[in-house]
Amino acid sequence: MSQNKNGMMFVLSSPSGVGKTTLTKKISKNNKNFIISISHTTRKPRTNEIDGEDYFFINEREFNKLIEENSFFEHAKIFDNFYGTSKQQVLKIIEQGNDVLFDIDWQGTQQLKKIKGISLVTFFIIPPNVKTLKERLTNRHQGEEKMINKRMEKFSEEISHWNEYNYVLINDNLEKCYEKILELMKLEKKGITEKQDLNLISKKIGELTK
Numbered sequence: 001m002s003q004n005k006n007g008m009m010f011v012l013s014s015p016s017g018v019g020k021t022t023l024t025k026k027i028s029k030n031n032k033n034f035i036i037s038i039s040h041t042t043r044k045p046r047t048n049e050i051d052g053e054d055y056f057f058i059n060e061r062e063f064n065k066l067i068e069e070n071s072f073f074e075h076a077k078i079f080d081n082f083y084g085t086s087k088q089q090v091l092k093i094i095e096q097g098n099d100v101l102f103d104i105d106w107q108g109t110q111q112l113k114k115i116k117g118i119s120l121v122t123f124f125i126i127p128p129n130v131k132t133l134k135e136r137l138t139n140r141h142q143g144e145e146k147m148i149n150k151r152m153e154k155f156s157e158e159i160s161h162w163n164e165y166n167y168v169l170i171n172d173n174l175e176k177c178y179e180k181i182l183e184l185m186k187l188e189k190k191g192i193t194e195k196q197d198l199n200l201i202s203k204k205i206g207e208l209t210k
Helices: 020-030 060-068 087-095 106-112 130-140 145-159 174-189 198-209
Strands: 009-013 034-036 072-078 081-086 099-103 120-126 167-170
Touching: 009 020, 009 106, 009 174, 020 034, 020 099, 020 174, 060 072, 060 081, 072 087, 072 106, 081 087, 081 106, 087 099, 099 106, 120 174, 120 198, 130 145, 145 198, 167 174
Parallel strands: 009 099, 009 120, 034 099, 120 167
Antiparallel strands: 072 081
8 A cells, every 4th residue: 555645643542550651652752743732721730830931821711612622633621720722733734745643532532533535543552450540640639539439430431431442552551552553653654554452451351440
């Protein structure tokens, strides 16, 4: 098949704490043609986050104004905060022949699927087990038990959307997961889709949610 020379859209989604943001940044850092779509958000920045690099941090009034102006390809409310993807930013990246990486949840992914004329490939990342997920969330939100519990409670709902994605991968080893995602992305750029064992994935999802 002929290689796709136009920019494509690649989504990485996962329940909170599984590693989609780390993977997205690693792909972009090591592959110059993959550019992260920087979302607008109403949540407060974490201590290590930079406005304009990690997110565009805005208030709710500004966010609602952008919705009214139809400036977003997708937007959603997640854990009491709003997130949105700028149309202008995405189209600029694609028109330059680069690929766009999205670090968004299932709600945003469903909206991106409605966009016509741009190829979209979606990845859903899951943890090896619930114990590992809890450890990752605890390390990220030390001393914030309420927030950790809220994210754990949301886990079953988030993971139930796994079958809406093109690929489902387990983040058991960050480097291996990264290499596999990159391999699949390069295949998709050539118009090749790799088949996954849906029965095996469904069994794994069952183990994580029982």
